[in-house]
Amino acid sequence: KAGVTQTPRYLIKTRGQQVTLSCSPISGHRSVSWYQQTPGQGLQFLFEYFSETQRNKGNFPGRFSGRQFSNSRSEMNVSTLELGDSALYLCASSPRDRVIGEQYFGPGTRLTVT
């Protein structure tokens, strides 16, 4: 089975711009979660989607949004980028349905905001 894929892998944006990151989960996984990792911080939860519905949301400003499509692929969008948004963004899918389960992580997208 193919693993979780994320595109693009690297991205450089300018402050004030917006960005869209994409994640394709493992086939059959309907839960997709997004995490942000910055230096000195653990993985910070952004949001989780299950069957196109946001099931959980982390403590991030409204500039961070996401969605999930009927094929379980997910996108996250960050508008009005700030320097502090520079981070590794990880997507993970899970085979569990009722509650979030074991996470299968993608390789991440490294976003640099200048």
Add this chain to the structure above:
Amino acid sequence: ILNVEQSPQSLHVQEGDSTNFTCSFPSSNFYALHWYRWETAKSPEALFVMTLNGDEKKKGRISATLNTKEGYSYLYIKGSQPEDSATYLCAFNQAGTALIFGKGTTLSVSS
């Protein structure tokens, strides 16, 4: 605010040493405790998911225990090898909530 604490923050051992790390989490409304290994330039990889108090899981030289009543889990590595060098993350969730990750323990094993 729910918080997951891991200790130590980093650890350096010699090849062949056994070591253990601690993960502390809120004991109320517990649902599951996860352990992940994150090697440099790779994606985090699940080691264990534990849900029952007293759970013990083992994968090769790595094992984990869980105490939900007091809110802690231990990860043990027996006979550390250089390939065990990685950051070990634990994550906790209550039913219906997202996973909350600790900041990790970074293990370095010298040959």
